[in-house]
Amino acid sequence: MANAFPPAQILTTLIALRDRAMAAETLNALAFSMANDLYSLLPFRQALVFSHTGRHPELLCISGLAKPAEDSPYLVWLKQASRWVADQFADTTPKAGQTTATIWIDREKTDPPPDIAEGWSEWWAAGLLVVSFHRPNGERLGFIIFQLETGVPEGLLEQLGGVFRTWGYCWHQLSGGTKKRRWRPSRRAAIIIAIVAAALLFIPVRQSALAPAEIVSRDTQIISAPLNGVIDVIAVRPNQQVTKGDLLFTLDQTTLRNKADVLIQEVAVAEAELQAASQGAFNNPQSKGELTVLSGRVQQRRAELAAVLAQLDRTRIEAPADGVVVFTDPNDWIGKPVATGERILQLANPDQPAMRIELSVADAITLEVGADVTLFLTAYPLEPVRGKILETSYQARPHNDGIVSYRLLANIENRPEHVRLGLHGTAKLYGDRVPLGYYLLRRPLATARAWSGL
Incomplete structure (x- = not known):
């Protein structure tokens, strides 16, 4: 057709x-x-x-x-x-x-x-x-x-x-133009690949974990309130270098000064009564019996006055040694009531810096004293700081951000010039060597066990 x-x-x-x-x-x-x-x-x-x-x-x-x-x-x-x-x-x-x-x-x-x-x-x-x-x-x-x-x-x-x-x-x-052919291994190749993959799982690798860290001082003194009162003046700024004897802060003295003025008048009255009784004792035998009571009252008033004056002296808190003052904004403290022993600030020795590391429980690995640590500071990411673990906490506690973590302290080897107190960064902690399979499956296995309860 x-x-x-x-x-x-x-x-x-x-x-x-x-x-x-x-x-x-x-x-x-x-x-x-x-x-x-x-x-x-x-x-x-x-x-x-x-x-x-x-x-x-x-x-x-x-x-x-x-x-x-x-x-x-x-x-x-x-x-x-x-x-x-x-x-x-x-x-x-x-x-x-x-x-x-x-x-x-x-x-x-x-x-x-x-x-x-x-x-x-x-x-x-x-x-x-x-x-x-x-x-x-x-x-x-x-x-x-x-x-x-x-x-x-x-x-x-x-x-x-x-x-x-x-x-x-x-x-x-x-149908989509040119497509690459998928490579499908033969049975022998698949067996070889499986054997190689299984062998790779036994390669020893070093465990590591990442955790937030801060540069602190190993030699730190806690400066606390010596008595109950109200913060009147903060004489220093955060991270300020001070020397021994420098004024750090003062407590309000109004109440103590008023009390001291009253005691001064009471001492004067007690001394006047004692003097009058002493003069009248020559003519009035009854006044001789009052001398002992009046003398004890004078001594009591003088002791009370001395105690108040001593408290007035303690309202001025001075630096006990040279160091750097570590605390928050001064405006957070001025006018705030404090109790005896309440921590106000810290006095840190800048010549003994260390790393304070907060290792969360979820990332915790086996770490011994002397394990290597590398700190990457946020301000200097290209200049890592190296050190070794000095001590680890036994019990995990909630951190400021609510994450339960262990606190570790590590020294700083060959202290670089840019290291100073207060700098933050991320620390990488190195543990023992373990098989690659354990390294890859540790977290999934822990999660599965926590979920299943096995």
Whole structure:
């Protein structure tokens, strides 16, 4: 029938077929065009389009049907038949530079399985023209089956080669373009990989943990309130260098001074009464008995006055040694009532710096005294500070941010010039060497045990 067309009409039809394929926006639209539009040049009984990117072919379109019933006996048989057809050109690959391959399957010249042969005689034509489509890298995209009662007319297959290549190009682009082949190791390679991976899990690595840290002094004195009172004046600023005897802060003296003034008057009155009784004792024997009581009262008032004056002297708190004053904002303390023994500030020796590390319970590892520590200061991230652990706390306690952690103290080796009290950073602590598998699975195993209770 194809020979009845003039060459110009065949050329026009081929161009129209290519244009429809190029206009397809989805793979289903392309499959519909492939299954139906070629009938004018190649009169087939039925055309079937299959995608073959997975293990088994998948039906995309059947000529003349918009949506075939999936539970029909024909489609159930077609799943097996499509796999058998795919096996017929399993070893057929496109020629160099081509992305399509064509084979002819004749029922009389092949020996399909009985179940395939039975369905073929019932539903299919005598011959099958199968065109497979591939990516440029050789990966198969799918194939189309044309059912023909007779062979392909002479010369037509060569004329349709351009249409087949256009279909393959459009299929390649609509299915995502060139895809890299996934490497699938052989069984032997998989066993070798598993053995190597298992061996890697036993490689010894050094345990490590990260924790916030601060530069503090190993020689620190607590300056606390010597008596109950109210903070009157803070004479220093945070991180100020002071020398021994410098005034640090004072307590309000108003109450004590008023009490001292009252006691001074009471002492004067008691002394006057004692003097009057002493003078009257010469003429009045009864006054001699009062001398002892009045003398004791004078001594009591004097002792009370001396105690108040001593408290007045203690309202001025001075630095007991040279160092750096460590405390919060002075405005937080001025006018604040304090009790005896309440900590106001710290006096730190800047010549003995150390690292104070807060290691959370979740990140805790086995650490011994002498373990290595590297501190990365926030202000100097490119100049790490190294040291060794001096002491560790036995019990974990909540930190200022609410995280339960252990407190560790580490020294600073070869003290750098930029290290000063109050600097913060992140410390990396190094523990013993453990297998890589334990290092990777320690946290997940601990979480699983805490969740499951095993």
